[in-house]
Amino acid sequence: MSRLLLLLALAALAATSLAPLGALALEARPGDLFQLFEERHLTLLRRTLVFGLSVAALAFALGFPFGFLVARTDLPGAGVLRVLGVAPLLIPTLLLAMVWVALVDWSGPVASVWVMGLGLFPLVSLYTARAAERIDGRMEQAARLAGGLPAVLRADLGLLLPPACAGAALAFTFAINDFAVTDYVSSVGRKFNVYADEVFNNARDFRFGSAPADGEAPSGSAAVLSGTPLVLLAGVALALALNLRRRGAMRTVGSRFEAPTPIPLGRWRWPAFAFAAAVVLVTAVLPIGRLLFEAGGGLEWKYETLQAAFGSAFERAREDLTRSLIFAFWAATGATAVGLVVGHAIERARHPRWARLGELAVLLPIAAPPTLFAVGCLLFWQRQATDHLLHSNYMPAFLYGGHLAPFAILIVTGAVAGLRVELEQSAQLSGAPAWQRLLRIAAPNLAGALAGAWLLVFCFALRELDLSLVIAEANRTAIVRVFNGVHFGRDEYVAALSLLLVFAILAPGLIWTLMTRRRLEVLP
């Protein structure tokens, strides 16, 4: 690995991902820790924990069977269902909340778990599906000979559970950091407050660089420390996910790997289809359909209303959409570049234990609540030398890229683990310098993973709400417009704008498909 490249990448990572967390840590005063043990905080925390676990359980309950069915069985229409099953992950959860509040008479914890579980179930199904495809056909044949289909399923279960649980752990992390959905869906009935709401409200109390009348700068310590429990919870979940990754390290794939044959469902074929179709209907078709319905005027649906709503949304939000796309583009590009260098370095490190520690460290930005991460950015960047940068159009891209870079790094480390080290060693023996080995040997072989990392960061940056609410320059983005629109109760406009945003999220994938005419190859 080229030391210069690595240093540059680590510097970029430190400035955009880790420095904000460092700034937060400096703000904290240990004496304020006592507040965490107040009954109110503990109640919110307990509720959040139960909420996160419930969301993870629902995501698992839907995602695990769905992923297995669409990837490994002779389910009718498996390909189409599999594609549609990813859509909820691309739709901002607040939009799902908006749709479900209008569709059913649920509120509070039930509705919160339902909305978040539906939105995050693809995390589990994606992992399950890919792991299921990677089970060695020879192992299944052996299991079949030993004990028929039940033995096959038992053997598969052991291989599928770790990646599926990793997906559920990620769903847990996303769920405990969300506050907008729980607030929105408990508008009617008992309020369902979660810990992330506390963190958000505390973040609003920060007075960056202000000159308070009493002359003493207010401390942000209490606000920072209030985020600690969420960081710890998410950190544990992510560490667990990493551990599961190592345990489920695709050990069935070897040099003589045989693709498994589809499992015949027999008389369960149609009931299984009904289940998978219902999942897609409920999680993807209904929300998008409902948005189209709302955009056209609801019960008094008219094509003209739909047209007008789209016209208005496009006219009003054009600049914000452009801005969102540009921010997401640069965030994804930067995060992928850093991900390539750092991910490769972690996976090829001479001391694996240090590499694992490094891997855990780079996860910290996604373990921190986005609101708090944004506050850290303000603390770090709001100083005389960098103030101009903070208020420039570069900051949202830095912010999104820094926060989401861990995803790119993880994708790359996973892919580098599958890359034959002999290729790079041969190039080294031929005298190729480290940077050439990275860019000309490793990178071309990781093209699928890099494109995948880029797309994931791009999509997540477009739908990133919490960060965008705190950083002023990111306020002028499409997702914030949608958020404001939801609160102002403009249904047609919001629905049309939401559909435009969903399309914007889909666009790069379409471009990729047109340009390459092949699917991403994140995993071989």
Add this chain to the structure above:
Amino acid sequence: MLSSLLRLGPALFARTEPSARAGHQRPWGPRLHRSAALLLAGAILSGCLSSEEPDLVVYVVMDQIHSEDIIRRFEEETGLNVDASYDVEANKTIGFVSRLRAEAQAPRCDVFWNNEPAHTMALAEEGLFEAYRSPNAEDIPAHFKDAEGRWTGFAARARCLIVNTDETPAERRPTGLMDLVDPAFAGTGSFARPLTGSTLTHMAVLYTQLGAEPARAFARKLVELNEADQLDLPSGNGPLMTQVGRGEIAWGWTDTDDFNVGLRKGYPVERVFADQGEGELGTLVFPNTVSIVKGGPHSDNARRFVDFMLSHQIEQMLAEGDSAQIPTRDSIPRPETVPSFEGVDVMQVDWVEVAAVLDEVHGELKEIFLQ
């Protein structure tokens, strides 16, 4: 793209055996070109972001959907390039107030357009605004203007009750704030959770009008009733309006602009100005305010903008728009649905005092409402 994404998620936590990648080398050249093309496309897109130096910088604490048309109109009429930053529903005024304070030594903003007066007055007291008496504001009543000219009020909103007429018989309509906690109205009323925006300001006003302890007791009672399923606490005034309009909630407190949106949607709703009896609190009215930031980079254009904002045409435009803002000048024509202050008992508020307690009240309400 969806099919592509199918394959990217597991890569986060999936690893592969070395052999599985064998024979997958591809020439780097075309990829490099493709990547370069993508980066170029990004760079071109970036160029679309306005890098032109603005002629005026405005911080706008007013629903963007209502305010951006006015900014555009100003741009069209003057040919000036305005860099307008709009507030976020979740942050409301607080975000911009922090920014203005933070930028006090080197102001970036020229004009602060705020839809509530408390923070404006606090910032004026801190010396952040320069005095300017617009000729267009001469006929605005004196109680909507600062005596020293640091801010001027125009187009107002009011806190009001929105009542679903299908769900609420005429003889059971609420008339005041305390109806929220009156057992006779149990299970029918609502109040947006007062941690942001005008509901937070409303509560801060109550702290100054009723005294801290009674106001605190009132807030606690709201939470108690919510826990007993006797009162709803929607996430904002907009959702509250929608839910009352749809009949999911019978009535609640909102702002006149949100009420008007419900009316335009055809919901069966009625507006009630509460607490109008003898000795009662009266209706809380929030005028918009416009102020010129002291030391802002474009002070001449700032004055042009303030003149524009305080013109009759803008108050009329705001009255006729979705937000149905109430003109401060009786002479300005308005739609039938936009009320006049005539005959309405308006609450007398010391906004400087409200601004002084606002942060403290927010902290206290957070403890009460976030449980």
